[in-house]
Amino acid sequence: MNVKKKSTYLQLTLLFISGFISTSVLAIEQGKVAFNENCKACHSLDRFNTGPSLVYIRDNYPDENHAAFLAWVKSPGKKNPDSIQMPPMAHLSDTVITQIHEYILTVSQHIKEQKDKPKFPPFKRPARKYPYVTRGVLPFTSPASIVVSLTPKLSIVWDSTIAKVRYAYPTFNSFNGEKKREENNKQILYRENDNTGFSFIQDQAIKFLGYELIEGYPEFHYQAGNMEVKEKITLGSTPHSFKRSFQISGIHQQDDKISLDLSHANKGGASSKIIASRGRLNNNILNLTATDVNNFSVEVVLP
Known part of the structure; x- marks a missing residue:
């Protein structure tokens, strides 16, 4: 060429x-x-x-x-269920x-896919120090209930409407109002059967007077007729027990037929051990004298 x-x-x-x-x-x-x-x-x-x-x-x-x-x-x-078609x-x-x-x-040559960065850092729940007290909507109790979280595995629900313990459940369990009643019911560790508690509360209107935190533990204060009651809830002698300490005023010395109904049901059917500092315990009914109620405690040891 x-x-x-x-x-x-x-x-x-x-x-x-x-x-x-x-x-x-x-x-x-x-x-x-x-x-x-x-x-x-x-x-x-x-x-x-x-x-x-x-x-x-x-x-x-x-x-x-x-x-x-x-x-x-x-x-x-429609290939991606999370986006529009x-x-x-x-x-x-x-x-x-x-x-x-x-x-x-x-x-798009030589370009890499960019992942969106979160606009805010992921939420990290602050570490809890035990004990602590919270209020929230819980199943099987009134909206006025207060939760006393003693350990990561033990919380006590105290109802200010009837002025007594309702039940205990594991703190880590997600109790979600009335939405998961069946699931929540299976998690309850201890449930009191009686809605009255003290015998002198029969037919008496209860006036809740608030509570005071003492070293992180709540001491509830309420009135029933002429009687005023202070009830402090603390961790018991073991991580699986809780203690209720009472001080009651307004009881007359002749009132010698005072009782506290502690009948209950436990998860799995076994019964909790009840330890009272005063009075006579018979079939989970604690009988007290007017002197006993001045200052006594009840410890519930879960099975």
Whole structure:
């Protein structure tokens, strides 16, 4: 091949390459315009927006999967249950969809998917120091109940409406109001059967006077008729027991038939051990004298 023919061949080759490049660049530019008009509102370059990113589309629909890309754009269906369904783009011709695909593959080259950073640091529940007292909506008791959390495994529910212990449950258990009654019921460790408690409360209106924290433990104060009662709830002698310390005033010396009903039910059917500092315990009924009630305690040891 002489020099003239070589020159002509080179010129034709360059013209062909130049024409191909120009056509490809034009297709990509046309694809960009079509993308901005039809896709940009929902698809960002490197992160999930309303729909998947261009990086995701590039990885899932590379050039060799062009036919699948065409089918997806025309009839996308719902692939991600956490996002809205993409509307079908059947109004676009295969040529326009191809140009959009070429633009996506070009603009997303060497780009990595970006994960959205949380706007706020993840919530970390502050460490609790035991004991602590909280109020909340709990099942099987009145909305006026107070929770005394003694350990991570033992919380006592004290109802200020009837002025007595309702039940004990593991602190770590998620008691959620009235929504999961059956599940919550299975978690209760100890439940008192009687709703009256002291015999002198029969037919007496109860006036709750609040509580005082003493070294973190609550001492509840309430009134029933002429009697005033202070009841302090603390951890017992073991991590599986709780103690109720009472001081009662307003009792007359002749009132020698005072009792406290401590009948109860336990998880699994076994009975708790009741230890009273004063009085006589008979079938979980604690009989007290007027002198006994001045200052006495009851410890409940869970099985």
